[in-house]
Amino acid sequence: xxxxxxxxxxxxxxxxxxxxxxxxxxxxxxxxxxxxxxxxxxxxxxxxxxxxxxxxxxxxxxxxxxxxxxxxxxxxxxxxxxxxxxxxxxxxxxxxxxxxxxxxxxxxxxxxxxxxxxxxxxxxxxxxxxxxxxxxxxxxxxxxxxxxxxxxxxxxxxxxxxxxxxxxxxxxxxxxxxxxxxxxxxxxxxxxxxxxxxxxxxxxxxxxxxxxxxxxxxxxxxxxxxxxxxxxxxxxxxxxxxxxxxxxxxxxxxxxxxxxxxxxxxxxxxxxxxxxxxxxxxxxxxxxxxxxxxxxxxxxxxxxxxxxxxxxxxxxxxxxxxxxx
Amino acid sequence: xxxxxxxxxxxxxxxxxxxxxxxxxxxxxxxxxxxxxxxxxxxxxxxxxxxxxxxxxxxxxxxxxxxxxxxxxxxxxxxxxxxxxxxxxxxxxxxxxxxxxxxxxxxxxxxxxxxxxxxxxxxxxxxxxxxxxxxxxxxxxxxxxxxxxxxxxxxxxxxxxxxxxxxxxxxxxxxxxxxxxxxxxxxxxxxxxxxxxxxxxxxxxxxxxxxxxxxxxxxxxxxxxxxxxxxxxxxxxxxxxxxxxxx
Numbered sequence: 001x002x003x004x005x006x007x008x009x010x011x012x013x014x015x016x017x018x019x020x021x022x023x024x025x026x027x028x029x030x031x032x033x034x035x036x037x038x039x040x041x042x043x044x045x046x047x048x049x050x051x052x053x054x055x056x057x058x059x060x061x062x063x064x065x066x067x068x069x070x071x072x073x074x075x076x077x078x079x080x081x082x083x084x085x086x087x088x089x090x091x092x093x094x095x096x097x098x099x100x101x102x103x104x105x106x107x108x109x110x111x112x113x114x115x116x117x118x119x120x121x122x123x124x125x126x127x128x129x130x131x132x133x134x135x136x137x138x139x140x141x142x143x144x145x146x147x148x149x150x151x152x153x154x155x156x157x158x159x160x161x162x163x164x165x166x167x168x169x170x171x172x173x174x175x176x177x178x179x180x181x182x183x184x185x186x187x188x189x190x191x192x193x194x195x196x197x198x199x200x201x202x203x204x205x206x207x208x209x210x211x212x213x214x215x216x217x218x219x220x221x222x223x224x225x226x227x228x229x230x231x232x233x234x235x236x237x238x239x240x241x242x243x244x245x246x247x248x249x250x251x252x253x254x255x256x257x258x259x260x261x262x263x264x265x266x267x268x269x270x271x272x273x274x275x276x277x278x279x280x281x282x283x284x285x286x287x288x289x290x291x292x293x294x295x296x297x298x299x300x301x302x303x304x305x306x307x308x309x310x311x312x313x314x315x316x317x318x319x320x321x322x323x324x325x
Numbered sequence: 326x327x328x329x330x331x332x333x334x335x336x337x338x339x340x341x342x343x344x345x346x347x348x349x350x351x352x353x354x355x356x357x358x359x360x361x362x363x364x365x366x367x368x369x370x371x372x373x374x375x376x377x378x379x380x381x382x383x384x385x386x387x388x389x390x391x392x393x394x395x396x397x398x399x400x401x402x403x404x405x406x407x408x409x410x411x412x413x414x415x416x417x418x419x420x421x422x423x424x425x426x427x428x429x430x431x432x433x434x435x436x437x438x439x440x441x442x443x444x445x446x447x448x449x450x451x452x453x454x455x456x457x458x459x460x461x462x463x464x465x466x467x468x469x470x471x472x473x474x475x476x477x478x479x480x481x482x483x484x485x486x487x488x489x490x491x492x493x494x495x496x497x498x499x500x501x502x503x504x505x506x507x508x509x510x511x512x513x514x515x516x517x518x519x520x521x522x523x524x525x526x527x528x529x530x531x532x533x534x535x536x537x538x539x540x541x542x543x544x545x546x547x548x549x550x551x552x553x554x555x556x557x558x559x560x561x562x563x564x565x566x567x568x569x570x571x572x
Contacts, residue, residue: 135406136406139406139424139426140339140425142425142426143336143339143342143406143425143426144336144339145426146426147338147339147345148338150345151341151345197338198336198338200336200338202335235335235384236382236384236385237384239385264385266478
């Protein structure tokens with residue numbers, strides 16, 4: 001019992017077009033409404049309803065075209081369960097694919113948002129950590145300049161220039177994360193020169209930098225709080241002269257920096273761990289490298305030393321050559 | 326009439342600017358310049374100044390701690406760069422405070438303010454000033470005491486317990502005990518409450534020093550310290566101990 005080509009063509013055209021329409025409808029639903037845990041039952045009901053609807057509309061249309069064709073009617077009587085089953089399976093598949101696609105897309109979007117938010121808080125925190133401890137230094141430096149203007153104007157002028165150069169170097173560095181040690185040490189020297197004017201002959205400094213360490217990279221302004229801390233405890237925990245020493249070396253490609261200052265053994269326990277500077281550096285190193293073992297402190301007799309290990313960023317050679325250009 | 330003045334600041338340039346400003350006030354004579362609180366205590370005893378210019382952040386002991394060591398502190402004008410805690414203290418109590426860098430006009434204003442005040446009252450009530458100064462963060466990390474002519478800085482961790490003794494508080498450490506003219510309630514306010522507990526009207530104990538707590542007579546307890554010292558725990562003190570110990 002054959003079916004003429006017109007009936008067959010109309011049948012497949014109508015049912016498949018309608019099926020495509022249903023699939024598109026399902027995809028649109030999923031695009032705006034992605035089922036959560038309980039929603040899958042809803043989706044299942046929707047698939048059944050749409051399959052039923054498809055079958056109903058299909059019959060209506062086919063009745064309109066092929067009312068008199070008995071061959072079609074008998075074929076329909078034999079195959080309708082199969083047709084519904086196939087349509088249900090197709091709709092199910094389309095929903096599954098749509099669900100997988102949209103949930104993947106949603107996840108990438110939320111992941112992106114999460115990353116952005118994390119980056120923002122991290123940057124804000126790093127910024128805050130770099131900003132600490134400035135006002136006290138600044139106002140005291142200005143006070144020294146104020147005093148020098150009357151008695152020694154040339155020195156006042158020199159100090160204004162040093163202070164400006166130092167402030168400029170800290171401002172410029174806000175944007176760039178990594179700098180060469182040489183650059184960092186340069187602004188530290190400016191800072192120490194200003195402090196030497198403030199404290200007179202109470203403060204002496206000793207810098208010992210290996211040549212192959214100077215070209216290594218360091219997060220901008222990382223050393224600043226360490227030196228501030230050394231000055232604070234060196235000068236405020238002792239009465240006499242204070243030597244602050246700074247050493248840098250290249251240990252198998254990693255940058256190793258030691259800052260040393262004297263302290264008073266007797267009153268030391270009161271000071272232990274109070275350095276805000278140290279905890280801020282520790283936090284910054286953790287945010288940058290996810291490690292807590294990069295900052296070590298040690299006391300030997302009346303010398304307190306802080307050692308920082310700085311792992312180099314990816315491909316230091318590339319960065320180095322870029323910097324040299 | 327001439328007045329005796331001291332300048333106490335660790336930065337030489339900061340002292341020189343005060344001296345420069347003082348040139349406009351020839352009736353104020355600078356007796357001595359001190360570079361830290363120890364020198365300050367000595368100079369104040371020696372010269373009995375009418376007015377001192379005092380920095381806060383100085384080596385070893387702060388300006389506040391220095392004032393605590395003096396029986397009848399002279400009038401004080403603070404000179405400081407930036408100290409958020411000290412600001413609170415200044416607001417009501419010091420004669421004046423000069424924020425570095427200050428102008429001659431501002432300096433003159435502080436001097437005339439002092440002149441006005443010294444006419445009306447002979448001594449400042451330093452008590453209130455010191456109470457406010459206790460908010461300074463250094464105060465809850467260490468206690469500064471005077472033993473004879475020596476000044477001793479005791480880190481609070483080293484304190485075993487505090488015992489009231491008339492107008493004084495006896496501070497007992499591993500190295501011996503020291504007297505400080507202060508009240509128990511002052512220490513109760515200043516010291517970290519999770520570290521020091523007032524177990525008794527006359528006793529405050531460092532929690533890290535307690536090895537065990539035994540019952541003692543009826544309803545009372547006694548805390549045994551690592552050093553073997555026995556500290557009375559009153560009926561009111563026992564619940565406080567239990568809270569800090571998390572019992």
